[in-house]
Amino acid sequence: MSVLPYLVAGWICVIGLYGIVTSRDLIHLALCLTVTQSSTYVLLLAVGYVQGGGPPIFKGVELGTTAVDPVVQSLTLTDIVVSVTVLALILALALDVHSEIETMDPDRIVELQG
Amino acid sequence: MFLPSVALLAALLTWSLVAIPHFGHYRGPYGFVLNRVVLPERHMTNVVTATVFDYRGFDTMGEEFILFIAVTGVVLLLREQDRDESSDSEDEIGSDAVRVGGSLAVGVCLLVALWLIAFGFVTPGGGFQGGVALASSLVLVFLVASHKAWSGIASEEVLDPFEGVGAGGYVVVGLAALIGGMAFLTNLLGPGTPGTLYSGGSAPFVNWAAGTEVAAAFLILFMEFIEAYVVPLA
Amino acid sequence: MTVATLVPLQSVTLALVAAAATLVVLTRDVQRQILVNGIYGILLVILFTVFAAPDVALSMLVVSTVGYPLVVLIAIARSRNK
Numbered sequence: 466m467s468v469l470p471y472l473v474a475g476w477i478c479v480i481g482l483y484g485i486v487t488s489r490d491l492i493h494l495a496l497c498l499t500v501t502q503s504s505t506y507v508l509l510l511a512v513g514y515v516q517g518g519g520p521p522i523f524k525g526v527e528l529g530t531t532a533v534d535p536v537v538q539s540l541t542l543t544d545i546v547v548s549v550t551v552l553a554l555i556l557a558l559a560l561d562v563h564s565e566i567e568t569m570d571p572d573r574i575v576e577l578q579g
Numbered sequence: 580m581f582l583p584s585v586a587l588l589a590a591l592l593t594w595s596l597v598a599i600p601h602f603g604h605y606r607g608p609y610g611f612v613l614n615r616v617v618l619p620e621r622h623m624t625n626v627v628t629a630t631v632f633d634y635r636g637f638d639t640m641g642e643e644f645i646l647f648i649a650v651t652g653v654v655l656l657l658r659e660q661d662r663d664e665s666s667d668s669e670d671e672i673g674s675d676a677v678r679v680g681g682s683l684a685v686g687v688c689l690l691v692a693l694w695l696i697a698f699g700f701v702t703p704g705g706g707f708q709g710g711v712a713l714a715s716s717l718v719l720v721f722l723v724a725s726h727k728a729w730s731g732i733a734s735e736e737v738l739d740p741f742e743g744v745g746a747g748g749y750v751v752v753g754l755a756a757l758i759g760g761m762a763f764l765t766n767l768l769g770p771g772t773p774g775t776l777y778s779g780g781s782a783p784f785v786n787w788a789a790g791t792e793v794a795a796a797f798l799i800l801f802m803e804f805i806e807a808y809v810v811p812l813a
Numbered sequence: 814m815t816v817a818t819l820v821p822l823q824s825v826t827l828a829l830v831a832a833a834a835t836l837v838v839l840t841r842d843v844q845r846q847i848l849v850n851g852i853y854g855i856l857l858v859i860l861f862t863v864f865a866a867p868d869v870a871l872s873m874l875v876v877s878t879v880g881y882p883l884v885v886l887i888a889i890a891r892s893r894n895k
Binding site for chain 3: 625627628695703704705707708711712714715718797800801804805807808
Binding site for chain 1: 581585588589592593596597599601602603604605607609610613614615617618619624625626627629630631635638639642645646649650652653656657701702703705707708710711793796797800804807
Protein backbone atom coordinates (compact mmCIF):
# COMPACT_ATOMS: atom_id res chain seq x y z
CA MET A 466 0.00 0.00 0.00
CA SER A 467 2.34 2.69 -1.13
CA VAL A 468 -0.40 5.24 -1.76
CA LEU A 469 -1.54 5.10 1.87
CA PRO A 470 0.01 8.47 2.89
CA TYR A 471 -1.76 10.29 0.07
CA LEU A 472 -5.09 8.67 0.86
CA VAL A 473 -4.72 9.58 4.53
CA ALA A 474 -4.05 13.18 3.52
CA GLY A 475 -7.16 13.18 1.34
CA TRP A 476 -9.24 11.66 4.16
CA ILE A 477 -8.09 14.30 6.64
CA CYS A 478 -8.97 17.07 4.17
CA VAL A 479 -12.47 15.69 3.55
CA ILE A 480 -13.23 15.08 7.22
CA GLY A 481 -12.10 18.61 8.06
CA LEU A 482 -14.45 19.98 5.40
CA TYR A 483 -17.29 17.92 6.86
CA GLY A 484 -16.55 19.43 10.25
CA ILE A 485 -16.58 22.97 8.88
CA VAL A 486 -19.89 22.51 7.09
CA THR A 487 -21.76 20.84 9.94
CA SER A 488 -20.37 22.97 12.76
CA ARG A 489 -22.58 24.74 15.28
CA ASP A 490 -19.94 26.72 17.09
CA LEU A 491 -17.47 29.18 15.62
CA ILE A 492 -14.53 27.91 17.70
CA HIS A 493 -15.23 24.32 16.62
CA LEU A 494 -15.20 25.62 13.04
CA ALA A 495 -11.78 27.23 13.50
CA LEU A 496 -10.29 24.00 14.85
CA CYS A 497 -11.71 21.96 11.95
CA LEU A 498 -10.04 24.47 9.64
CA THR A 499 -6.69 23.70 11.26
CA VAL A 500 -7.34 19.99 10.72
CA THR A 501 -7.85 20.67 7.00
CA GLN A 502 -4.62 22.69 6.93
CA SER A 503 -2.70 19.83 8.48
CA SER A 504 -3.70 17.54 5.63
CA THR A 505 -1.58 19.68 3.32
CA TYR A 506 1.43 19.23 5.61
CA VAL A 507 1.08 15.44 5.46
CA LEU A 508 0.72 15.53 1.67
CA LEU A 509 3.78 17.76 1.17
CA LEU A 510 5.99 15.63 3.35
CA ALA A 511 4.78 12.43 1.71
CA VAL A 512 5.63 13.78 -1.74
CA GLY A 513 9.19 14.59 -0.70
CA TYR A 514 10.06 11.27 0.91
CA VAL A 515 12.91 9.22 -0.57
CA GLN A 516 13.01 5.46 0.00
CA GLY A 517 15.43 4.69 2.81
CA GLY A 518 16.42 8.31 3.23
CA GLY A 519 17.45 10.04 6.41
CA PRO A 520 16.86 13.63 7.49
CA PRO A 521 18.61 16.33 5.41
CA ILE A 522 21.14 17.19 8.14
CA PHE A 523 24.77 16.49 7.35
CA LYS A 524 26.62 17.07 10.61
CA GLY A 525 28.68 13.98 11.30
CA VAL A 526 27.12 12.27 8.30
CA GLU A 527 29.20 12.04 5.18
CA LEU A 528 28.05 13.87 2.10
CA GLY A 529 26.25 11.65 -0.35
CA THR A 530 24.06 9.54 1.95
CA THR A 531 20.44 9.40 0.88
CA ALA A 532 18.36 12.18 2.36
CA VAL A 533 14.79 13.31 1.85
CA ASP A 534 13.78 16.45 0.02
CA PRO A 535 14.48 19.68 1.96
CA VAL A 536 12.42 22.05 -0.18
CA VAL A 537 9.00 20.76 0.90
CA GLN A 538 10.14 20.79 4.52
CA SER A 539 11.03 24.46 4.26
CA LEU A 540 7.57 25.25 2.90
CA THR A 541 5.85 23.27 5.65
CA LEU A 542 7.69 24.67 8.64
CA THR A 543 6.96 28.32 7.95
CA ASP A 544 3.37 27.37 7.16
CA ILE A 545 2.88 25.78 10.59
CA VAL A 546 4.08 28.86 12.44
CA VAL A 547 1.92 31.22 10.41
CA SER A 548 -1.21 29.11 10.91
CA VAL A 549 -1.31 30.01 14.61
CA THR A 550 -1.63 33.66 13.74
CA VAL A 551 -4.37 32.95 11.25
CA LEU A 552 -6.24 30.95 13.91
CA ALA A 553 -5.88 33.88 16.31
CA LEU A 554 -7.34 36.22 13.70
CA ILE A 555 -10.35 33.95 13.17
CA LEU A 556 -10.91 33.70 16.91
CA ALA A 557 -10.71 37.48 17.30
CA LEU A 558 -13.39 37.82 14.62
CA ALA A 559 -15.50 35.20 16.42
CA LEU A 560 -15.21 37.12 19.70
CA ASP A 561 -16.26 40.27 17.86
CA VAL A 562 -19.35 38.50 16.51
CA HIS A 563 -20.13 37.17 19.98
CA SER A 564 -19.95 40.62 21.51
CA GLU A 565 -22.46 41.85 18.94
CA ILE A 566 -25.13 39.16 18.97
CA GLU A 567 -24.35 36.98 22.03
CA THR A 568 -24.18 33.69 20.17
CA MET A 569 -21.47 31.55 18.62
CA ASP A 570 -23.71 29.64 16.24
CA PRO A 571 -22.90 30.20 12.56
CA ASP A 572 -26.45 29.40 11.54
CA ARG A 573 -27.85 32.23 13.58
CA ILE A 574 -25.70 34.99 12.17
CA VAL A 575 -28.08 36.94 10.00
CA GLU A 576 -26.90 40.07 8.29
CA LEU A 577 -25.82 42.69 10.78
CA GLN A 578 -27.70 45.91 10.48
CA GLY A 579 -26.34 49.36 11.01
CA MET B 580 -26.67 19.11 -0.99
CA PHE B 581 -23.45 18.60 0.90
CA LEU B 582 -23.11 14.83 0.53
CA PRO B 583 -23.11 14.61 -3.29
CA SER B 584 -20.56 17.40 -3.58
CA VAL B 585 -18.26 15.89 -0.98
CA ALA B 586 -18.56 12.52 -2.69
CA LEU B 587 -17.52 14.17 -5.95
CA LEU B 588 -14.60 15.89 -4.19
CA ALA B 589 -13.50 12.64 -2.60
CA ALA B 590 -13.66 10.85 -5.95
CA LEU B 591 -11.59 13.55 -7.67
CA LEU B 592 -9.05 13.59 -4.82
CA THR B 593 -8.63 9.81 -4.91
CA TRP B 594 -8.25 9.80 -8.68
CA SER B 595 -5.53 12.44 -8.57
CA LEU B 596 -3.72 11.22 -5.46
CA VAL B 597 -3.29 7.73 -6.83
CA ALA B 598 -1.59 9.13 -9.94
CA ILE B 599 1.25 10.81 -8.03
CA PRO B 600 4.55 8.86 -8.14
CA HIS B 601 4.42 6.23 -5.46
CA PHE B 602 5.53 6.98 -1.92
CA GLY B 603 9.32 6.95 -1.77
CA HIS B 604 10.00 7.47 -5.47
CA TYR B 605 10.87 11.13 -5.35
CA ARG B 606 11.59 12.34 -8.86
CA GLY B 607 12.31 16.04 -8.87
CA PRO B 608 15.93 17.15 -9.27
CA TYR B 609 16.05 20.00 -6.78
CA GLY B 610 16.04 17.88 -3.66
CA PHE B 611 19.03 15.86 -4.79
CA VAL B 612 20.86 18.94 -6.06
CA LEU B 613 20.42 20.82 -2.79
CA ASN B 614 21.51 17.88 -0.67
CA ARG B 615 24.78 17.63 -2.61
CA VAL B 616 25.54 21.28 -3.02
CA VAL B 617 24.78 23.10 0.24
CA LEU B 618 27.64 21.80 2.35
CA PRO B 619 30.44 22.59 -0.13
CA GLU B 620 28.99 25.94 -1.23
CA ARG B 621 27.72 27.54 1.95
CA HIS B 622 29.28 25.32 4.64
CA MET B 623 25.93 24.82 6.39
CA THR B 624 25.06 21.36 7.67
CA ASN B 625 21.29 21.92 8.02
CA VAL B 626 19.99 21.95 4.46
CA VAL B 627 16.42 22.90 5.42
CA THR B 628 17.48 26.08 7.26
CA ALA B 629 19.83 26.92 4.41
CA THR B 630 16.90 26.61 2.01
CA VAL B 631 14.60 28.74 4.15
CA PHE B 632 17.04 31.58 4.81
CA ASP B 633 19.43 31.52 1.88
CA TYR B 634 18.27 29.79 -1.25
CA ARG B 635 14.61 30.78 -0.84
CA GLY B 636 15.11 33.77 1.42
CA PHE B 637 12.69 35.93 -0.52
CA ASP B 638 9.75 33.64 0.33
CA THR B 639 10.66 33.78 4.01
CA MET B 640 10.51 37.56 3.88
CA GLY B 641 6.97 37.26 2.55
CA GLU B 642 6.04 34.83 5.35
CA GLU B 643 7.40 37.23 7.95
CA PHE B 644 5.24 39.98 6.60
CA ILE B 645 2.19 37.70 6.70
CA LEU B 646 2.89 37.24 10.39
CA PHE B 647 3.33 40.97 10.91
CA ILE B 648 0.08 41.88 9.17
CA ALA B 649 -1.97 39.16 10.85
CA VAL B 650 -0.79 40.28 14.31
CA THR B 651 -1.66 43.86 13.42
CA GLY B 652 -5.13 42.67 12.46
CA VAL B 653 -5.59 40.86 15.77
CA VAL B 654 -4.45 43.92 17.74
CA LEU B 655 -6.93 46.10 15.90
CA LEU B 656 -9.81 43.68 16.44
CA LEU B 657 -9.25 43.12 20.14
CA ARG B 658 -8.80 46.73 21.07
CA GLU B 659 -11.63 47.92 23.27
CA GLN B 660 -12.41 51.40 24.35
CA ASP B 661 -13.43 50.64 27.91
CA ARG B 662 -10.32 48.82 29.06
CA ASP B 663 -9.33 49.94 32.52
CA GLU B 664 -5.56 50.22 32.72
CA SER B 665 -5.20 50.61 36.45
CA SER B 666 -7.21 47.63 37.64
CA ASP B 667 -5.35 45.29 39.95
CA SER B 668 -6.15 41.72 39.10
CA GLU B 669 -6.12 39.13 41.85
CA ASP B 670 -4.47 36.13 40.38
CA GLU B 671 -1.37 35.62 42.48
CA ILE B 672 -0.27 32.03 42.38
CA GLY B 673 -0.25 30.84 45.97
CA SER B 674 1.57 27.55 45.80
CA ASP B 675 5.32 27.80 46.41
CA ALA B 676 6.15 24.66 44.48
CA VAL B 677 4.62 26.09 41.33
CA ARG B 678 6.51 29.36 41.70
CA VAL B 679 9.92 27.81 42.38
CA GLY B 680 9.66 25.06 39.80
CA GLY B 681 8.19 27.42 37.28
CA SER B 682 10.91 30.01 37.71
CA LEU B 683 13.55 27.38 37.09
CA ALA B 684 11.60 26.16 34.08
CA VAL B 685 11.48 29.66 32.61
CA GLY B 686 15.26 29.91 32.71
CA VAL B 687 15.78 26.51 31.13
CA CYS B 688 13.21 27.10 28.38
CA LEU B 689 14.75 30.47 27.58
CA LEU B 690 18.19 28.95 27.12
CA VAL B 691 16.86 26.13 24.98
CA ALA B 692 14.97 28.59 22.79
CA LEU B 693 18.04 30.78 22.29
CA TRP B 694 20.08 27.68 21.46
CA LEU B 695 17.49 26.62 18.89
CA ILE B 696 17.73 29.98 17.12
CA ALA B 697 21.51 30.28 17.28
CA PHE B 698 22.44 26.76 16.16
CA GLY B 699 19.79 26.59 13.46
CA PHE B 700 22.40 26.11 10.78
CA VAL B 701 24.14 23.19 12.41
CA THR B 702 21.38 20.97 13.85
CA PRO B 703 17.58 21.02 13.47
CA GLY B 704 16.26 24.39 14.55
CA GLY B 705 16.18 27.85 13.12
CA GLY B 706 14.54 31.22 13.51
CA PHE B 707 10.91 30.11 13.31
CA GLN B 708 10.99 27.25 15.79
CA GLY B 709 13.25 29.08 18.22
CA GLY B 710 11.15 32.24 18.03
CA VAL B 711 7.97 30.41 19.03
CA ALA B 712 9.86 28.61 21.82
CA LEU B 713 11.15 31.96 23.09
CA ALA B 714 7.64 33.41 23.20
CA SER B 715 6.39 30.28 24.99
CA SER B 716 9.08 30.49 27.64
CA LEU B 717 8.11 34.08 28.37
CA VAL B 718 4.39 33.32 28.57
CA LEU B 719 5.30 30.76 31.24
CA VAL B 720 5.97 33.78 33.48
CA PHE B 721 2.28 34.63 33.36
CA LEU B 722 1.34 31.07 34.26
CA VAL B 723 3.63 30.66 37.26
CA ALA B 724 3.76 34.19 38.61
CA SER B 725 1.22 36.96 38.63
CA HIS B 726 -0.22 39.16 35.95
CA LYS B 727 1.93 42.04 37.17
CA ALA B 728 5.17 40.22 36.37
CA TRP B 729 3.88 39.37 32.93
CA SER B 730 2.80 42.89 32.08
CA GLY B 731 6.28 44.11 32.91
CA ILE B 732 7.63 41.92 30.15
CA ALA B 733 4.86 42.19 27.61
CA SER B 734 3.99 45.82 27.21
CA GLU B 735 3.62 47.52 23.90
CA GLU B 736 6.54 49.89 24.47
CA VAL B 737 8.87 46.92 24.85
CA LEU B 738 7.58 44.61 22.15
CA ASP B 739 6.81 46.88 19.21
CA PRO B 740 10.46 47.92 18.66
CA PHE B 741 11.53 44.26 18.64
CA GLU B 742 8.95 43.36 16.06
CA GLY B 743 9.92 46.30 13.90
CA VAL B 744 13.62 45.51 14.17
CA GLY B 745 12.98 41.92 13.19
CA ALA B 746 10.84 42.66 10.18
CA GLY B 747 12.92 45.61 9.03
CA GLY B 748 16.25 43.96 9.72
CA TYR B 749 15.49 41.30 7.18
CA VAL B 750 14.94 43.92 4.50
CA VAL B 751 18.04 45.86 5.58
CA VAL B 752 20.28 42.80 5.25
CA GLY B 753 18.86 42.23 1.79
CA LEU B 754 19.37 45.85 0.82
CA ALA B 755 22.96 45.76 2.02
CA ALA B 756 23.69 43.36 -0.79
CA LEU B 757 21.85 45.61 -3.22
CA ILE B 758 24.08 48.54 -2.27
CA GLY B 759 27.14 46.44 -3.01
CA GLY B 760 25.98 45.98 -6.59
CA MET B 761 24.74 42.37 -6.29
CA ALA B 762 21.20 41.01 -6.31
CA PHE B 763 18.84 41.49 -3.34
CA LEU B 764 19.59 39.12 -0.42
CA THR B 765 22.86 37.76 -1.83
CA ASN B 766 25.01 36.02 0.71
CA LEU B 767 27.70 38.55 1.48
CA LEU B 768 30.25 37.37 4.00
CA GLY B 769 32.56 34.42 3.58
CA PRO B 770 31.22 30.91 4.19
CA GLY B 771 33.21 29.95 7.28
CA THR B 772 33.73 26.57 8.92
CA PRO B 773 30.97 24.00 8.61
CA GLY B 774 29.55 22.59 11.83
CA THR B 775 30.25 25.62 13.99
CA LEU B 776 28.41 28.84 14.72
CA TYR B 777 30.61 30.74 12.33
CA SER B 778 29.24 29.42 9.08
CA GLY B 779 26.86 30.42 6.37
CA GLY B 780 27.87 33.94 5.48
CA SER B 781 25.22 36.59 6.06
CA ALA B 782 22.38 34.11 6.49
CA PRO B 783 22.66 34.00 10.34
CA PHE B 784 21.72 37.68 10.42
CA VAL B 785 18.44 37.05 8.67
CA ASN B 786 18.01 34.02 10.93
CA TRP B 787 18.21 36.20 14.03
CA ALA B 788 15.99 38.84 12.44
CA ALA B 789 13.33 36.23 11.71
CA GLY B 790 13.64 34.73 15.19
CA THR B 791 13.24 38.13 16.87
CA GLU B 792 10.25 39.01 14.75
CA VAL B 793 8.46 35.71 15.31
CA ALA B 794 9.05 35.89 19.09
CA ALA B 795 7.84 39.48 19.34
CA ALA B 796 4.79 38.82 17.14
CA PHE B 797 3.75 35.82 19.22
CA LEU B 798 4.24 37.73 22.46
CA ILE B 799 2.04 40.55 21.18
CA LEU B 800 -0.59 37.97 20.19
CA PHE B 801 -0.50 36.30 23.61
CA MET B 802 -0.57 39.69 25.32
CA GLU B 803 -3.68 40.81 23.47
CA PHE B 804 -5.52 37.60 24.25
CA ILE B 805 -4.49 37.61 27.93
CA GLU B 806 -5.58 41.22 28.30
CA ALA B 807 -8.95 40.29 26.83
CA TYR B 808 -9.22 37.49 29.38
CA VAL B 809 -7.91 39.07 32.56
CA VAL B 810 -9.62 42.45 32.49
CA PRO B 811 -13.25 41.22 32.79
CA LEU B 812 -12.22 39.02 35.73
CA ALA B 813 -10.59 41.82 37.70
CA MET C 814 9.57 -0.15 -11.30
CA THR C 815 9.55 -1.56 -7.82
CA VAL C 816 6.81 -0.44 -5.49
CA ALA C 817 8.18 1.18 -2.35
CA THR C 818 7.02 -0.46 0.82
CA LEU C 819 6.13 1.40 3.97
CA VAL C 820 7.93 0.68 7.15
CA PRO C 821 5.30 -0.70 9.58
CA LEU C 822 5.92 2.20 11.96
CA GLN C 823 4.85 4.62 9.26
CA SER C 824 1.69 2.67 8.48
CA VAL C 825 0.63 2.53 12.13
CA THR C 826 1.30 6.23 12.66
CA LEU C 827 -0.66 7.16 9.54
CA ALA C 828 -3.63 5.10 10.71
CA LEU C 829 -3.52 6.75 14.15
CA VAL C 830 -3.35 10.21 12.58
CA ALA C 831 -6.40 9.50 10.44
CA ALA C 832 -8.32 8.22 13.48
CA ALA C 833 -7.32 11.22 15.59
CA ALA C 834 -8.39 13.68 12.88
CA THR C 835 -11.82 12.03 12.77
CA LEU C 836 -12.10 12.28 16.56
CA VAL C 837 -11.14 15.96 16.56
CA VAL C 838 -13.92 16.77 14.14
CA LEU C 839 -16.54 14.62 15.84
CA THR C 840 -16.00 16.15 19.28
CA ARG C 841 -18.62 18.87 19.53
CA ASP C 842 -17.85 20.25 22.99
CA VAL C 843 -15.14 22.85 22.50
CA GLN C 844 -13.26 22.34 25.75
CA ARG C 845 -12.83 18.65 25.03
CA GLN C 846 -11.92 19.35 21.45
CA ILE C 847 -8.83 21.29 22.54
CA LEU C 848 -7.51 18.30 24.45
CA VAL C 849 -8.12 15.94 21.55
CA ASN C 850 -6.41 18.47 19.31
CA GLY C 851 -3.38 18.34 21.58
CA ILE C 852 -3.20 14.59 21.16
CA TYR C 853 -3.60 15.02 17.40
CA GLY C 854 -0.69 17.49 17.43
CA ILE C 855 1.59 15.04 19.21
CA LEU C 856 0.66 12.27 16.77
CA LEU C 857 1.54 14.61 13.92
CA VAL C 858 4.93 15.27 15.57
CA ILE C 859 5.58 11.52 15.66
CA LEU C 860 4.51 11.25 12.01
CA PHE C 861 6.84 14.04 10.93
CA THR C 862 9.74 12.43 12.83
CA VAL C 863 9.09 9.09 11.17
CA PHE C 864 9.08 10.82 7.78
CA ALA C 865 12.63 12.09 8.50
CA ALA C 866 11.68 15.77 8.94
CA PRO C 867 13.04 16.97 12.33
CA ASP C 868 12.63 20.70 11.66
CA VAL C 869 8.96 20.33 10.82
CA ALA C 870 8.46 18.15 13.91
CA LEU C 871 10.06 20.80 16.16
CA SER C 872 7.87 23.49 14.69
CA MET C 873 4.65 21.49 15.14
CA LEU C 874 5.67 20.59 18.71
CA VAL C 875 6.08 24.14 19.94
CA VAL C 876 2.99 25.33 18.12
CA SER C 877 0.54 22.65 19.16
CA THR C 878 1.51 22.49 22.82
CA VAL C 879 1.57 26.22 23.55
CA GLY C 880 0.14 28.22 20.68
CA TYR C 881 -3.19 26.52 19.97
CA PRO C 882 -4.39 25.77 23.53
CA LEU C 883 -3.55 29.21 24.88
CA VAL C 884 -5.38 31.09 22.15
CA VAL C 885 -8.44 28.84 22.03
CA LEU C 886 -8.90 28.51 25.79
CA ILE C 887 -8.81 32.27 26.24
CA ALA C 888 -11.39 32.65 23.46
CA ILE C 889 -13.62 30.08 25.15
CA ALA C 890 -13.31 31.76 28.55
CA ARG C 891 -14.04 35.13 27.08
CA SER C 892 -17.12 33.93 25.24
CA ARG C 893 -18.53 32.18 28.31
CA ASN C 894 -17.97 35.01 30.75
CA LYS C 895 -19.90 37.70 29.01
